[in-house]
Amino acid sequence: MEITAPLGLRDKKRAETRAKLERAAVELVLREGLAHATVDAISEAADVSSRTFFNYFDSKEDAVLGIHDLELTEEAVTEHLRKNDGAGLVESIVKLLFWVIGPSITTTDLHALRMQVVKAHPELLSRHVTQMTRMADQLTAAIQTLLASDPEFAADPVQTRSASADMLLTICSGGVRVAVKEWVTEGSTVSSDPATTDQLEQRAIELVREVTKKIQ
Template sequence: MGNESLGLRERKRLETRAQLERAAVLLASDVGLENATVEAICATVPVSVRTFFNYFESKEDAILGVREFELDEQSVERHVRESEGRPLAERVIALLLESLAPAIADTRLHEARMAIIKQHPELLGRQVAQMSRAGERLVAATAAILAHDSRFAPLGADEQNTTAELILPLCGGAVRLAVKEWVSAGGERSLPQLQRRAVELVGKVISTLS
């Protein structure tokens, strides 16, 4: 099978995912979150329930547009290269926000998603939880950032990993609070604004502890 076939399959996969997300959001908007069943979402597309679960773990994830966190070696190298010279917290927070970007981008479903989240703020936890599911990959990526930071490069790999384990919860908490504020504000902040707010929150904590 050539690259062209793989490209067609990937486009089809992305199209099906987008259709499921749209169906889930619109159905939940029309009949309520409780009544928007996976079966009803699948009937709208239409696809089988089995196909649905190839893309999402739950209807809530489809509504939010939660995607599997992908962090391969090439993407980590790209992030390390492109973020070089920036403050450490900003680099780590940018890495975390990349995992959320597809679901918080300003799409045509943005307003409908925001309305559902406002009615069911508990959904926000599922959005941030994907960062926890990718814990080991995030630690490794953060350690790679530290390895290219002059202050942490002299440390051994074990110390870099330990430092990464300490930094991630702080930066992750800042991202969670920044996104929570974003929801409360009606989702009017841009991704760079979210990042600046999260960096500001980390700075306040560090300043308080100093």
């Protein structure tokens, strides 16, 4: 979904610093435990100041998971629509949400270590809920754009589409949360499997469809 462009020197340095902080956070938790992996300790291990840490993450938990908010620009949403042309609405929304939380489940070399932490501390997954709440306005606006392209919702008044977008965000984000929770609880291993995100997306879609079908 991202529209890629060559990174400038400043962007490269920011990406490197973020990666250092993420690795330091994960390794410290594994070595010292979650309680002892403080922001100060993570910053010291990454050789940056605590003030710099908060330029990248809101909390140590976000650094462990690799969570950072993405800007859902009009161009990004348009690209998402193009890439998912023909997809059902639930499928499209779930894929959008997985793009937002993607860093914590991508198959980098840090991923296996991160999953060890998440399996030991499943409460960390609540940070995804916090992130989606923080990004609710952006996500709702993006979903409204998706609804405007869906024949079932396109003719609805703007206010009605806005309410529908809020409801769909709640339902689909719940499906994503449960799918990831199941994956962690069941002890799935995904250290280098590129199909993992697809599997989680399909499970989330399945969960949403199963529940909504039963309550109709």
